[in-house]
Structures are given as structure tokens and as C-alpha cells.
Amino acid sequence: MEQLGGCLCGAVRYRVTAAPLWVTVCFCQFCQRATGSQGMIEPIFEIGSFDVSDGKARVYTHVSSGSGKNVYVHFCGDCGTKTHLTFERWPDRLGVYSGTFDDPSWFEMSPANTKYIFLDSAARGTMVPAGYNTFARHAAENDGTPITPSVLSEMLHMR
Numbered sequence: 224m225e226q227l228g229g230c231l232c233g234a235v236r237y238r239v240t241a242a243p244l245w246v247t248v249c250f251c252q253f254c255q256r257a258t259g260s261q262g263m264i265e266p267i268f269e270i271g272s273f274d275v276s277d278g279k280a281r282v283y284t285h286v287s288s289g290s291g292k293n294v295y296v297h298f299c300g301d302c303g304t305k306t307h308l309t310f311e312r313w314p315d316r317l318g319v320y321s322g323t324f325d326d327p328s329w330f331e332m333s334p335a336n337t338k339y340i341f342l343d344s345a346a347r348g349t350m351v352p353a354g355y356n357t358f359a360r361h362a363a364e365n366d367g368t369p370i371t372p373s374v375l376s377e378m379l380h381m382r
């Protein structure tokens with residue numbers, strides 16, 4: 224399988240060749256600011272299943288306020304679209320800004336593979352479906368210890 228995506232102007236194009244390992248929907252302030260929206264829908268891939276096929280993305284290095292590690296935001300220097308993220312902390316993984324896929328609906332988003340994180344900072348209007356794993360902040364401690372999720376019994380609508 225192959226799925227394609229790219230920036231608004233088309234100068235940066237990419238390809239993925241495998242399904243995401245999982246999907247994170249994140250409402251942290253970094254993701255709100257970076258997307259200019261309520262948060263980021265972030266399918267996470269093995270780094271080897273992604274490549275930039277056309278053009279060259281620029282990179283903004285952001286120091287995570289949580290881990291102190293670098294997060295690398297890849298974006299088109301012409302139109303400003305952010306396409307993907309890489310991480311100092313997880314060098315073998317990569318996150319895609321899902322709205323940049325040519326078909327943003329191609330991958331599964333089910334309770335089995337999707338979690339919602341940083342509900343503590345979700346903005347007014349944000350909705351979170353029932354039945355999915357949710358977390359107040361991160362899904363794991365800085366040392367990697369998993370945090371127990373909460374599963375909502377009904378949809379959450381931040382007011």
C-alpha cells in the first residue's frame with residue numbers, strides 16, 4: 224500500500240508505505256498553536272515507512288516543555304504547511320499532520336488504535352468521543368511508564 228500527501232502549494236510531497244502504529248489526538252498547547260486549531264490528529268509511523276518524495280521540508284526545532292527534548296517540526300518553506308514531526312526522544316517514529324494526506328480518511332481511527340491526550344488543556348468546543356482511551360496529559364511518564372487511561376462513558380464536549 225502507498226498513501227501520498229503534501230503541503231498546500233505542492234512543493235513538498237511525501238509517501239507512506241504502511242499503516243500507522245497508532246493514532247494520537249492531542250489537545251496540548253503546542254499542538255493547538257502549531258495547528259492553529261483545537262489540536263492535532265497524529266498518526267504515528269515507523270520512520271522507515273515514510274519518505275519525502277518531492278521537495279525538501281524545512282525544520283523548526285522546538286524544545287518540549289514536558290521532556291526537555293527536541294521536537295522537529297517539518298514544514299514547507301514556501302507555503303508554511305506543516306507536514307510531519309520527528310522526535311529526539313523517539314528517533315524510530317514519525318508523526319504526520321493528518322490533514323496533509325491526499326485522503327485524510329485513509330487510516331483507521333478506532334478505540335483499538337486511537338487515544339486522546341491532553342484533555343486538561345482542551346479548548347472550548349473540543350469534542351471527545353465515548354469509548355476511547357483518554358489521558359489528562361501524556362499517556363506515559365517521562366521514564367516511559369504507561370499511565371492508566373480513562374474511557375469516557377459518553378461524549379465529552381468542552382464548554
Ligand SMILES: [Zn+2]
Pocket residue numbers: 230231232233234235299300301302303304
Ligand atoms: Zn508548500
Ligand SMILES: [Zn+2]
Pocket residue numbers: 249250251252253254255263341
Ligand atoms: Zn500535543
